[in-house]
Amino acid sequence: MATAIATAGDTCSTRTNNQLQSKTPRPKRICFSFAAYGKTLIEHLKSSNIAVEEGLSDSEISDIESSLNFCFPPDLRSILQLGMPVSEGFPNWRSSSAQQLQLLLNLPVFSLLRRVSKNNFWHSSWGTRPRVRGRALDYARRFLKDVPALVPIYRHCYIPSSPNLAGNPVFYVDHEGDVRLLSNDVSGFFGEAAFLTENWEWVEPVWAAKRARRVEFWSEAAETLGEWWRSGATGEVGDCLEDACCRLREGGWRDEEILEMMKGGDEEWEKGGAPQDREAVAVHVRLWSQRLLRAGWSREDVVYTLGASSSWG
Template structure:
């Protein structure tokens, strides 16, 4: 038994040493790139910050901040910034989500049924309630944040602003490679850890990469996501949306139909509504998903693809 305890202690010490060694290398590298670095945060300073803002620094970020405190543009200055300034930075992810939800460009299946038209306030209240239970995102640099929970090394770094949310790197070591760190340590994760609430948000922000752009009050990405939420498989979504893998083209039978002018949104709406109707959607669902004003704007499902192509 004593032998097992000894081995366990050695392994734990080796892991901690790896993070401490990496933190030293990283801070020295940042100094070499002329990023201002102040002395690292003391245990007392870290404890004070955590008590003030009700979160705990994840271990890998803690090692870095103890080794040295980056204070260049974009880095949070945990020592000199006021509590008010730091609160603003900490609240930016939530404000970004609120904007996306209020504009109708973001809703996750795990949040429950999406509020219908006119339900913006209900949607925002739901997200606020979920955020109260979600792990706090600790700022690393500009719009890049790392969740404080689980309180383990290796949490992913998220990028969140008022337009999008995504996983930026699998952990802080991957993030700092953007600052010229050539190699990730051997213990760096090979995939992003799942984090309550935020992983769903990031996954929602990564949908439908082959189409982009807003369409009326909604967006083409939203149509793809709604199909997935309805239980359609990825290949079925591609088939229903008739995408050939090339941005801006659709195919009908053996004929590839190129989009008309970028500003010719009416034709896109007509064709998309036809596709969704034939995919089993109700006219009401199509109106809501495409951001239309009423059901009269939806193309009759008996219209042929060619007639839809020639409309407008």
């Protein structure tokens, strides 16, 4: 089971008789562990109407790993052994067939191969791209079979199985082969998850990753295969757009709908550009708001979805 990895205050020290008898309030002491964090997270998942089944046993974990040829990273494993979310979007590691789970594991690579077939992607480490599409796919498939497996957490969100350490980053990989870094680790991912209720006041564990660990292939892919606006919008503007689109996607909008919403009749965007200043972003935020309201969203939902962009107008 997961072991304690950080302690604020010496909770394990022996209290003296004088301390026990003292009426002076003692400072609150907090001990963070994977298990303590996992229990809190599971309770918040349940309170957010996420169906959670009994956690996976050691034998179930071993069977899954051996049959699908991958290893759960320790932090995700700890959470799944305390409780397994099974609502829509979450992989059901207990009830899904081996074929279904294998498909989920293969989806990120399949998505990249689809991007290769559209002549939109070729990694520099693979050498010169063959001119024949079929041969290019064969080359790409050969290289991609050795990259670290991505373990599904929720919908298009994955965590690498290798290195088999706690603190691996979480990546977003969609069906079009877009790869993006979502969070530094699994705690950061759940800390910002849109499916948790607003009363989820996430306190960063002391063991949370302060920066994203480099993961073979996927880290570089996230840097070079960013969302479509990365080629134009940079810095604060790019970060703003990226966060807003992530929230729209989590709210159920498809990528093509978000793209259309972002372009929406603006001549500069139609020419392939992107907003480069705060005023231009503010215009698009107002446009998004109007379209979301017309689509039936409440003002509260719109404020939450585009809340990260509220400072832009």
